[in-house]
Amino acid sequence: MSKLSDLILIKRTLDGNTNAFGILVNRHQDYIYNVVIKMLRNREEAEEIAQDTFIKAYEVLASFKAEAKFPTWLFKIAYRKSLDRIKKNKRSTTLELVENLTEDASMDFENGLAIMLMEERKEIIKNCIQKLPEIEAAIITLYYYEEQSVKEIAEITNLSQDNIKVKLHRSRKLLYSSLENHIQPKILSENGKA
Amino acid sequence: MEKHKAEEEFFKKIIKETGREKASPDFYKNVMRAIEAKQTSKLVYKPLISQNVWIALVLAISLSVFGLFLMTTGFSMNWNFSFMNYISVPKINLSSTMIYAIGFISLFFLQIPFLQNFMRDQYK
Numbered sequence: 459m460s461k462l463s464d465l466i467l468i469k470r471t472l473d474g475n476t477n478a479f480g481i482l483v484n485r486h487q488d489y490i491y492n493v494v495i496k497m498l499r500n501r502e503e504a505e506e507i508a509q510d511t512f513i514k515a516y517e518v519l520a521s522f523k524a525e526a527k528f529p530t531w532l533f534k535i536a537y538r539k540s541l542d543r544i545k546k547n548k549r550s551t552t553l554e555l556v557e558n559l560t561e562d563a564s565m566d567f568e569n570g571l572a573i574m575l576m577e578e579r580k581e582i583i584k585n586c587i588q589k590l591p592e593i594e595a596a597i598i599t600l601y602y603y604e605e606q607s608v609k610e611i612a613e614i615t616n617l618s619q620d621n622i623k624v625k626l627h628r629s630r631k632l633l634y635s636s637l638e639n640h641i642q643p644k645i646l647s648e649n650g651k652a
Numbered sequence: 653m654e655k656h657k658a659e660e661e662f663f664k665k666i667i668k669e670t671g672r673e674k675a676s677p678d679f680y681k682n683v684m685r686a687i688e689a690k691q692t693s694k695l696v697y698k699p700l701i702s703q704n705v706w707i708a709l710v711l712a713i714s715l716s717v718f719g720l721f722l723m724t725t726g727f728s729m730n731w732n733f734s735f736m737n738y739i740s741v742p743k744i745n746l747s748s749t750m751i752y753a754i755g756f757i758s759l760f761f762l763q764i765p766f767l768q769n770f771m772r773d774q775y776k
Contacts, residue, residue: 476687483683491675505676512683513690580670587667602667630663 464528471519479519483512486529489604490536496595497540499588507543511536530606534614537596544592586636594629601626699768710761717754 462481470478490511495504514535515522522531587595593615600606600614608626612619701709724745746754 476684476691479687480680480684483680487675487679487683488672491679492672495673501676504673505679508675509679509683509686513686516687517690579666583666583670587670598667602664603672630659633663 465524468519468522468528471516479516482528486532487512489529490532492603493533493596493599494536494540496587496599497537497592498543503543507539508536511539514539527610529604530610530614533600533604533606537614540592540596582637582640583633586633586640589636590629590632594625594632597622597625598629598633699771706764713757720750 462478464482464485467478467482471482487508491504491508494508494511495501498504498507511532515532522528587598590598597611597615600611601608606614608619608622611617611622615622617625721744725743
């Protein structure tokens, strides 16, 4: 059976077919949850906000414009809901930024990551993303995991494209410095073995 | 430029490697349950007797009361428009039972808009 497009499923939902919306939930739930958990860092809260995103989407589905991409529209709702929750919880993350990355440091860094075991590496990267400020974490997730363009991310976050580019650059550096703290001891110990 | 692209690719690779976080197995069920609950609460209160039927009913009853009034006042079917010259309020001779009946019916109709609003609020 061919996969029905989001637009057809939206139309069917608007005609009163709740099962069509169920397919949309199944199709997009992990993408939405992934962005929300990166921002909220709490499973229960992320689950609640991601569910609220779909419920809200269902309520305002009639306002969805066919020329837009459904995932981008969903991300926009999820992003706003997550920001509201962050404001409610009144917590935000800041991280010290390493401004100057030399080429040598970059090479060491990549080698350091290569030394690590896959699982260890995954865990460290996840932790480092979690340490990013919420908006940067969302932008990194949308850009690298969900492959949203800078233009789409600007639409989701209501920030200018230039601002997104700056934030992406800043986030990479933040990630870099955070990862570096984990990798440096590895490189040193490997060099010690040699 | 080259370096920037390589850096981009490197980050893409290491971030994607970590994989997506997955929603709980109950996620879908919870969303659909909430949506179904919304669906039921969204049901609009539909009156059993529609507005048109009410209008027809009121008209029919008014006409019957008016007819009854004409019958009791001895109105004849000989249409004579000369009565327009000396219009006077005819004396209505109604039995007390009839007056009570009309009074109760009027009260009943007076209550309908209030009852309708009450029911609408209940179903909101």
